[in-house]
Amino acid sequence: MNTHLETLLSKIDTRQAKVAVIGLGYVGLPLAVEFAQAGFRTVGLDVDPAKIEAISAGRSYIKDVPAHQTAALVESGKLSATSDYSILRECDSVSICVPTPLSKTHDPDLSYVIAAADAVAQYLHGGMLIVLESTTYPGTTEEIIVPRMFSNGLKIGEDVFVAFSPERIDPGRTDFVLKNTPKVIGGMTPACGEVVSALYNCIVDRVVPVSSTAAAEMVKLLENTFRAVNIALVNEFLVMCDKLSLDAWEIVEATATKPFGFMKFTPGPGVGGHCIPLDPHYLSWKLRTLNYNARFIQLASEINTGMPAYWVSQTVDKLNDIGRAMKGSRILVLGVTYKPDIDDVRESPALDIIQLLEDRGALVTFHDPFVSSLRHEGLETPFTPLTAETLAEADCVLVATNHSSYDWAWIQQYARLIVDTRYALGPTKMAKQAPVRGLVL
Numbered sequence: 001m002n003t004h005l006e007t008l009l010s011k012i013d014t015r016q017a018k019v020a021v022i023g024l025g026y027v028g029l030p031l032a033v034e035f036a037q038a039g040f041r042t043v044g045l046d047v048d049p050a051k052i053e054a055i056s057a058g059r060s061y062i063k064d065v066p067a068h069q070t071a072a073l074v075e076s077g078k079l080s081a082t083s084d085y086s087i088l089r090e091c092d093s094v095s096i097c098v099p100t101p102l103s104k105t106h107d108p109d110l111s112y113v114i115a116a117a118d119a120v121a122q123y124l125h126g127g128m129l130i131v132l133e134s135t136t137y138p139g140t141t142e143e144i145i146v147p148r149m150f151s152n153g154l155k156i157g158e159d160v161f162v163a164f165s166p167e168r169i170d171p172g173r174t175d176f177v178l179k180n181t182p183k184v185i186g187g188m189t190p191a192c193g194e195v196v197s198a199l200y201n202c203i204v205d206r207v208v209p210v211s212s213t214a215a216a217e218m219v220k221l222l223e224n225t226f227r228a229v230n231i232a233l234v235n236e237f238l239v240m241c242d243k244l245s246l247d248a249w250e251i252v253e254a255t256a257t258k259p260f261g262f263m264k265f266t267p268g269p270g271v272g273g274h275c276i277p278l279d280p281h282y283l284s285w286k287l288r289t290l291n292y293n294a295r296f297i298q299l300a301s302e303i304n305t306g307m308p309a310y311w312v313s314q315t316v317d318k319l320n321d322i323g324r325a326m327k328g329s330r331i332l333v334l335g336v337t338y339k340p341d342i343d344d345v346r347e348s349p350a351l352d353i354i355q356l357l358e359d360r361g362a363l364v365t366f367h368d369p370f371v372s373s374l375r376h377e378g379l380e381t382p383f384t385p386l387t388a389e390t391l392a393e394a395d396c397v398l399v400a401t402n403h404s405s406y407d408w409a410w411i412q413q414y415a416r417l418i419v420d421t422r423y424a425l426g427p428t429k430m431a432k433q434a435p436v437r438g439l440v441l
């Protein structure tokens with residue numbers, strides 16, 4: 001039997017393996033905490049000194065990671081953080097969770113993955129497992145990670161082990177967390193698959209092996225493309241229902257009573273976050289290099305990115321109905337994060353809505369229980385407290401995100417006009433029963 005493989009498997013089994021996680025963001029910090037919780041000495045690496053300082057002081061800056069858990073793990077010595085990559089000399093495994101954004105031209109920006117892989121390569125040693133977790137196009141592990149892991153004559157599958165395992169974390173979600181969400185893994189060789197499977201089996205209830213790193217990369221892209229396409233479908237349904245004077249949400253709710261063959265997605269202001277608006281473009285970019293046009297992805301992106309403009313045009317019409325022009329109207333946007341009950345505004349459609357409203361001369365303010373200041377494209381939108389007065393003062397309240405702490409009946413009582421992009425106020429029926437003062441559209 002291969003010595004490195006045998007030694008690494010035994011270290012994992014006895015929790016003697018030292019584990020590193022590169023990139024302590026929404027994905028990396030929960031992963032590092034889970035490894036530490038499972039009994040591994042875990043070190044988090046990040047280029048952001050504020051994150052290192054926070055973890056070292058036992059503080060958590062990610063809402064889903066409780067501060068007391070981080071503090072206890074740091075105190076027990078199971079979890080630590082540093083920006084010094086030389087710590088990798090002592091580590092047996094490293095999971096890379098750095099950002100994979102798009103460039104301005106919607107091409108993959110792999111600069112963070114390359115920087116992390118270069119740093120790992122510098123401290124690569126026999127008996128090390130390297131797992132890429134960042135979402136990316138099929139072939140990345142093989143094209144970017146593998147060529148950097150050949151130093152000193154080390155052989156993949158014998159001396160070092162390389163794998164891809166997509167992260168499936170859904171920030172803000174409590175029913176499915178890292179532990180009880182099956183984790184897909186794909187190794188470069190069967191031995192790589194065996195090692196990554198052994199390690200991740202220590203932190204999740206179920207590991208799902210696939211035949212290659214590219215297959216594992218593609219799994220993540222199918223998951224997120226599936227969401228992007230289905231969200232686009234219901235968003236287009238909303239536009240079609242509007243033309244037919246039908247209530248799209250009523251139709252979605254009724255359709256969703258079918259116990260088979262339908263999965264419910266809800267229309268809204270568009271898509272946001274680090275995943276759905278970006279990941280499918282990684283796939284379409286890859287396919288373009290093979291002279292194939294990924295049409296569903298293209299169409300879904302067009303429809304979803306067009307939703308902020310749709311809602312702004314709805315707002316123009318509704319203001320017009322009450323004799324007001326958009327220019328000079330005071331619009332209060334409620335909820336600016338990309339989905340409810342989280343604090344993440346990355347790619348949030350609310351940002352596009354605000355920009356379009358401001359472009360048309362509206363005087364926009366916002367309220368969000370999780371966000372106190374908002375800067376987008378160099379412009380700052382003023383925060384306003386949520387009171388009966390601020391609601392009544394606004395010419396229009398635009399609901400961009402339906403945080404669960406909002407009291408919709410109370411909001412409806414004081415707002416003069418509400419544009420509800422999230423169905424937060426419930427069926428049109430309910431809106432019609434609203435006090436005459438609160439006109440809901």
Ligand SMILES: NC(=O)c1ccc[n+]([C@@H]2O[C@H](COP(=O)([O-])OP(=O)(O)OC[C@H]3O[C@@H](n4cnc5c(N)ncnc54)[C@H](O)[C@@H]3O)[C@@H](O)[C@H]2O)c1
Pocket residue numbers: 022023024025026027028045046047048051097098099100112115116133134135136167168169170171274275
């Ligand atoms: N956020 C999600 O819900 C989610 C879910 C599944 C998958 N993903 C994917 O996971 C990856 C990470 O996403 P995220 O949301 O955690 O990003 P994030 O921006 O929250 O965190 C990334 C971290 O990496 C750090 N970093 C960047 N370059 C580095 C380097 N060279 N060395 C060390 N640290 C470095 C950054 O400082 C940051 O703290 C992306 O590919 C994303 O698509 C995200």
